[in-house]
Amino acid sequence: MSRILVYSRNLSFWHPSVVDGVRALRELGAEHDFTVDATEEPAVFRPETLRPYDAVVFLSTGLDVLDEAGRDALRAHLTDGHGWMGVHSASASEPGWPWYDGLIGARFEGHPAIQRTTVEVADPSHPATAHLPARWEWTDEWYNFRSDPRACGARVLLTVDETGYEGGTMGPGHPLAWTGEHDGVPTFYTALGHAPEAYADPAFRGHLLGGLRHVLGG
Template sequence: MPTSDVLIYTRTVGYRHDSIPAGADALVELGRDTGLHAEATDDPEVFTGERLKRCAAVVLLSTTGSVLPEPGRSALEAYVRRGGGLLAVHAAANAEPDWPFYGDLLGTRFAGHPPLQPGLVHVEDPTHPATAHLPAEWAWTDEWYDFTSPPRDADVHVLLRADESTYTGGTHGADHPLSWCHEKAGGRFFFTALGHTPESYAAPAFRAHLSGALHWATRR
């Protein structure tokens, strides 16, 4: 889409992550570095057809619960269907639990997580712009999200997976996707389960992960 705005949506109805301000600041900076104008908001009224026409991508940054009224849902769905890019970060896996369209984009739902702890991430696609900078095994500390169904069953393109042997409390076993993307319903959808802590958004490796996700979602 020949547009240059990125809309970063931060509304929560439920648990609110302390990392949201740091994440919003990082995404604004990363957008600027990519030649995009990014702004963060928690106002659901911005989700209109006219506003979204200016967006190269929409980011759901750790949104939780039902954060869009029906007109906003309709506008966002129309945006995706005409080729828009949607980037969902961390707790956005727990957003819009009763909206089937978003569930189809995500491919699964948030089920829970063990306590914050270090572990290893395996890179499945070393050529994608969101993962090309990472080593094959990446040491990282986060909440290791579990999901209600295997994400790979939704025919998504898995980019990163957790190594459950390196931390305690995982429920998926050897195949535990953490980040994936796909083209769906005419648009592009990218999800990363990482990004729980404010410190994540200052880490060069994670910032590059988000920057690559923006590049892919905006077709740059």
């Protein structure tokens, strides 16, 4: 049985939806044969503590969530063959760590007010998107990023139609979710997941499950 560590420390804005996200991941684990441990304690990021985990999830983390020993431990753990997944404000984490730049694929720049608009599936062949309709309506914080993750080889899975809301800055193909590989580490990131109700939505839960399957090598 796979074991997942969910980390949700945030020194900028702690999202109330973390509670719902942890609950959703634990319920998915019970349904799909993996276990979930959750923490906000940076001291967990030590080699001996990380050893049992097959993947690490940064769930709405923000700013400097690890100390130097924790960064070393996470990097070693991941480059030893374990996966990593980021959700929502994980792209606003560890701003001074260049290695994390490659791990996340693109850095958070900002977002407009929460709005409802259309998400488009850019790649329907991935487990995180195969269950989704080609276009679906969703309410979230629509993150703008400092760069396009495609520039570092990411495979974009979801985009948002900027013509349907105010405040998009990335133009056509605005990325929302993608997969990649960094130092041999399988990665998955989704910008969705701001609101608590997102984690009760079957489509979004399937999106998260597909991301986990990707970083677990399934």
